[in-house]
Amino acid sequence: MRLALKIWRQDRPQAKGQMVRYDIDGVSEDSSFLEMLDLLNEQLIAKGEEPVAFDSDCREGICGQCGVVINGEAHGPERTTTCQLHMRSFKDGDEIVVEPWRADPFPVLKDLVVDRSAFDRIIQAGGFISANTGSAPDAHATPVPKEHADRAFMAAECIGCGACVAACPNGSASLFMGAKITHLGELPQGQPERDARVVSMTAQHDAEGLGGCTNLGECTRACPKGIPLNVISQMNADLRHAGYGR
Amino acid sequence: MTDMLIEGLYREGEPIADTKAPAGDISQKWTTRQFEAALVNPANRRKLSVIIVGTGLAGAAAGATMGEAGYNVKSFCYQDSPRRAHSIAAQGGINAAKNYKGDGDSVHRLFYDTVKGGDYRSRETNVYRLAEVSANIIDQCVAQGVPFAREYGGLLDNRSFGGVQVSRTFYARGQTGQQLLIGAYQALERQIAAGTVQMYARHEMLELVVVDGVARGIIARDLVTGEIETHLADAVVLASGGYGNVFFLSTNAMGSNVTANWRAHRKGAYFGNPAYTQIHPTCIPQSGEHQSKLTLMSESLRNDGRIWVPKRAEDCDKDPREIPEEDRDYYLERIYPGFGNLVPRDIASRQAKNMCDEGRGVGPEVDGVRRGVYLDFADAIGRLGEEAVRSKYGNLFDMYERITGENPYEVPMRIYPAVHYTMGGLWVDYDLQSTIPGLFVTGEANFSDHGANRLGASALMQGLADGYFVLPNTIRDYLAKGRSRRSARTTPPSSRPTSRSPTGWSGCCRSTAAARWTPSTRPWARSCGRSAAWNAPRRVCARPSTRSASCAPSSGATCGSWAPRTRSTSPWRRPAGWPTSSSWAS
Numbered sequence: 001m002r003l004a005l006k007i008w009r010q011d012r013p014q015a016k017g018q019m020v021r022y023d024i025d026g027v028s029e030d031s032s033f034l035e036m037l038d039l040l041n042e043q044l045i046a047k048g049e050e051p052v053a054f055d056s057d058c059r060e061g062i063c064g065q066c067g068v069v070i071n072g073e074a075h076g077p078e079r080t081t082t083c084q085l086h087m088r089s090f091k092d093g094d095e096i097v098v099e100p101w102r103a104d105p106f107p108v109l110k111d112l113v114v115d116r117s118a119f120d121r122i123i124q125a126g127g128f129i130s131a132n133t134g135s136a137p138d139a140h141a142t143p144v145p146k147e148h149a150d151r152a153f154m155a156a157e158c159i160g161c162g163a164c165v166a167a168c169p170n171g172s173a174s175l176f177m178g179a180k181i182t183h184l185g186e187l188p189q190g191q192p193e194r195d196a197r198v199v200s201m202t203a204q205h206d207a208e209g210l211g212g213c214t215n216l217g218e219c220t221r222a223c224p225k226g227i228p229l230n231v232i233s234q235m236n237a238d239l240r241h242a243g244y245g246r
Numbered sequence: 247m248t249d250m251l252i253e254g255l256y257r258e259g260e261p262i263a264d265t266k267a268p269a270g271d272i273s274q275k276w277t278t279r280q281f282e283a284a285l286v287n288p289a290n291r292r293k294l295s296v297i298i299v300g301t302g303l304a305g306a307a308a309g310a311t312m313g314e315a316g317y318n319v320k321s322f323c324y325q326d327s328p329r330r331a332h333s334i335a336a337q338g339g340i341n342a343a344k345n346y347k348g349d350g351d352s353v354h355r356l357f358y359d360t361v362k363g364g365d366y367r368s369r370e371t372n373v374y375r376l377a378e379v380s381a382n383i384i385d386q387c388v389a390q391g392v393p394f395a396r397e398y399g400g401l402l403d404n405r406s407f408g409g410v411q412v413s414r415t416f417y418a419r420g421q422t423g424q425q426l427l428i429g430a431y432q433a434l435e436r437q438i439a440a441g442t443v444q445m446y447a448r449h450e451m452l453e454l455v456v457v458d459g460v461a462r463g464i465i466a467r468d469l470v471t472g473e474i475e476t477h478l479a480d481a482v483v484l485a486s487g488g489y490g491n492v493f494f495l496s497t498n499a500m501g502s503n504v505t506a507n508w509r510a511h512r513k514g515a516y517f518g519n520p521a522y523t524q525i526h527p528t529c530i531p532q533s534g535e536h537q538s539k540l541t542l543m544s545e546s547l548r549n550d551g552r553i554w555v556p557k558r559a560e561d562c563d564k565d566p567r568e569i570p571e572e573d574r575d576y577y578l579e580r581i582y583p584g585f586g587n588l589v590p591r592d593i594a595s596r597q598a599k600n601m602c603d604e605g606r607g608v609g610p611e612v613d614g615v616r617r618g619v620y621l622d623f624a625d626a627i628g629r630l631g632e633e634a635v636r637s638k639y640g641n642l643f644d645m646y647e648r649i650t651g652e653n654p655y656e657v658p659m660r661i662y663p664a665v666h667y668t669m670g671g672l673w674v675d676y677d678l679q680s681t682i683p684g685l686f687v688t689g690e691a692n693f694s695d696h697g698a699n700r701l702g703a704s705a706l707m708q709g710l711a712d713g714y715f716v717l718p719n720t721i722r723d724y725l726a727k728g729r730s731r732r733s734a735r736t737t738p739p740s741s742r743p744t745s746r747s748p749t750g751w752s753g754c755c756r757s758t759a760a761a762r763w764t765p766s767t768r769p770w771a772r773s774c775g776r777s778a779a780w781n782a783p784r785r786v787c788a789r790p791s792t793r794s795a796s797c798a799p800s801s802g803a804t805c806g807s808w809a810p811r812t813r814s815t816s817p818w819r820r821p822a823g824w825p826t827s828s829s830w831a832s
């Protein structure tokens with residue numbers, strides 16, 4: 001395949017960036033989107049030019065490290081991660097616009113690489129169950145009804161990629177937040193800290209400059225793991241409970 | 247010890263024996279060791295610092311636990327967040343001797359299965375301890391909120407895995423590694439918030455700092471600024487994962503290289519059993535030169551799929567559906583009529599490679615060879631119906647279709663073995679300490695628990711056992727005893743222990759900032775991985791049938807190990823313009 005790529009190039013966090021056009025030929029339709037970028041980089045390196053920086057690691061859709069906006073859509077046209085998007089989703093001769101996640105709380109570090117450490121700080125604020133090593137009771141001491149276990153698992157599938165933030169016109173991380181709050185809140189082990197968790201996580205979310213949710217649903221459409229919108233309702237319900245419970 | 251360079255590559259080390267496991271009955275050793283290992287007064291822990299390289303199961307669990315105990319921890323990973331370590335990709339499950347099914351499982355049986363599965367080449371004392379603490383892992387993870395699969399009654403579900411006869415594998419659908427790692431990551435983040443752990447994400451360890459023969463820190467590169475930093479501590483832990491990517495393509499993540507272990511090895515830490523590499527038979531074959539990694543599919547596919555290649559090489563590029571039954575070679579059923587397609591991993595892998603080397607492989611030609619064999623579900627679909635096959639394997643079929651663009655309900659799947667796990671690693675004693683005092687090694691990075699072959703679902707178990715329960719209890723002995731010795735010395739080295747300038751590293755660093763990547767590392771990695779490793783069967787055996795010179799019997803104490811390679815012996819011809827050896831070796 002032959003493609004025209006327009007890629008966001010930015011040298012440093014504070015530098016001014018610009019879209020740069022690259023023509024690339026000989027792309028196999030069996031290659032993944034990132035393998036296509038690898039090929040581009042091989043060619044740039046051979047020409048002595050700076051390769052395009054982008055993030056990835058597992059390349060099997062589970063670590064959440066990859067993610068770019070392709071033709072205006074986070075992770076591109078299919079509901080999957082950028083690393084699992086294959087070039088057969090494009091046509092020979094296509095023009096493809098590639099940008100980093102666009103959201104102020106995810107500042108660009110270089111080219112397509114952004115800083116998502118806001119997510120880690122949200123987890124630090126309360127996205128955990130306090131259980132020091134060695135203090136745990138037998139795993140069968142507390143049975144968990146299957147429907148709760150299944151719902152917790154569904155929410156726990158979030159890979160922390162940040163596509164929900166990139167897709168949201170408000171730059172809100174509500175889907176990511178709701179996923180964690182639902183995961184831990186569905187389990188009996190998560191109950192003691194449930195109120196405190198939602199309060200401190202939302203406070204951190206707002207402190208990071210992430211926006212409010214207006215129920216547009218762009219996040220769930222972009223989410224490679226299909227996290228449903230109702231986890232946001234769960235977060236709001238928990239928040240209300242925490243407020244009234246005191 | 248021989249002083250000869252074997253195949254011009256490596257030198258056999260002195261025989262070396264573990265001295266830390268206490269005497270007495272194997273079932274009492276761990277209790278005894280925990281009692282005998284010196285304690286550190288809680289008030290002193292804050293003054294003791296530990297560097298942990300890696301935030302996979304082994305590293306994150308250790309970081310969280312050491313932080314909870316009050317030590318001063320510095321944690322490093324090259325990804326942008328500790329949650330993305332490669333442990334996240336594990337699918338199948340984690341073993342534990344809980345005997346929740348009442349099917350006769352026990353600590354002893356898990357111990358026995360692990361030692362036997364490893365061809366009696368693992369260190370039995372370490373394996374027994376692993377089996378002992380396995381049950382605590384499940385308790386710990388459930389308390390953290392890991393959403394394991396459950397039965398309708400609300401209790402945990404188990405399955406049988408890796409050919410063992412008991413159901414001892416706990417799982418979270420096909421994402422066990424992810425769920426376990428998120429549990430450990432959240433515990434780690436909790437300690438970061440508490441101030442006991444300092445996190446250095448997007449940092450790559452480049453060198454181990456050894457002062458007076460003792461590990462005292464690391465040199466790391468900040469992958470955002472390109473800055474090279476020195477970090478010092480009272481002990482260093484490597485939890486940096488395996489080295490599968492030396493074979494170029496493997497099921498490991500792109501960044502899982504072996505720099506951390508390799509640098510430690512170059513600094514004198516012995517390496518044990520490097521040949522012990524696990525090759526997984528059911529991976530999606532390479533589709534072309536562009537390929538960056540291989541994807542694993544669950545081995546359960548072999549329960550219903552039949553593996554074959556054409557009898558004649560000239561049929562290899564035909565549509566498989568048009569090749570009549572009599573022209574197909576169901577080679578596993580032919581060679582091993584007793585086991586058929588369910589032969590052990592290593593045999594299935596080796597025979598697939600043999601078929602392709604004979605010129606009877608199928609699928610696209612890569613480097614002039616077709617590397618793929620058919621895994622055919624036509625019989626199963628005929629027998630059980632498409633719906634039944636879909637309900638059993640639907641997600642795997644979807645994944646296959648996404649990657650290859652082929653519909654496995656209609657055309658046979660193509661599979662090929664891929665490097666998956668490395669049993670070998672840095673040599674450690676019972677305390678998980680390497681031959682460099684103060685350097686501890688945990689998880690896939692060490693060599694002790696799986697012998698020549700790892701059982702399915704045992705790597706996750708080992709990572710968490712090392713991180714949560716073993717290392718925190720053994721490293722304290724070193725920290726307690728070493729404290730006075732170290733503080734008696736003059737101040738720690740503050741200058742950079744390397745004379746190398748930042749630019750000297752650029753050939754072997756990932757950097758999102760200033761480094762210029764000249765030339766590309768890819769062709770080099772490809773040529774080394776393919777020709778030096780993958781296509782040299784003598785050094786790359788899934789499970790060697792004869793004992794190699796470097797692998798002394800390891801039951802109990804001794805194990806042969808490889809001493810650091812000498813510098814000038816590299817047999818590869820580097821491509822013109824490649825960084826010279828001085829920028830790689832020191």
Ligand SMILES: Cc1cc2nc3c(=O)[nH]c(=O)nc-3n(C[C@H](O)[C@H](O)[C@H](O)COP(=O)(O)OP(=O)(O)OC[C@H]3O[C@@H](n4cnc5c(N)ncnc54)[C@H](O)[C@@H]3O)c2cc1C
Binds near residue numbers: 302324667
């Ligand atoms: C696809 C796949 C499926 C698997 N399925 C299973 C399964 O079902 N059951 C099972 O038991 N096992 C399975 N395994 C094996 C198991 O996942 C791994 O062996 C295990 O997770 C390794 O954990 P670890 O903590 O030792 O290392 P890793 O999780 O690999 O972590 C390594 C860490 O070290 C860091 N690091 C490495 N080098 C450096 C450096 N130079 N500087 C800074 N940081 C560095 C990385 O950032 C990372 O944080 C699977 C493996 C793969 C590849």
Ligand code: SF4
Binds near residue numbers: 176222
């Ligand atoms: S909710 Fe979905 S899109 Fe958002 S971080 Fe999680 S996986 Fe990514």
Ligand code: FES
Binds near residue numbers: 057058061063082
């Ligand atoms: S690289 Fe891991 S999800 Fe894409």
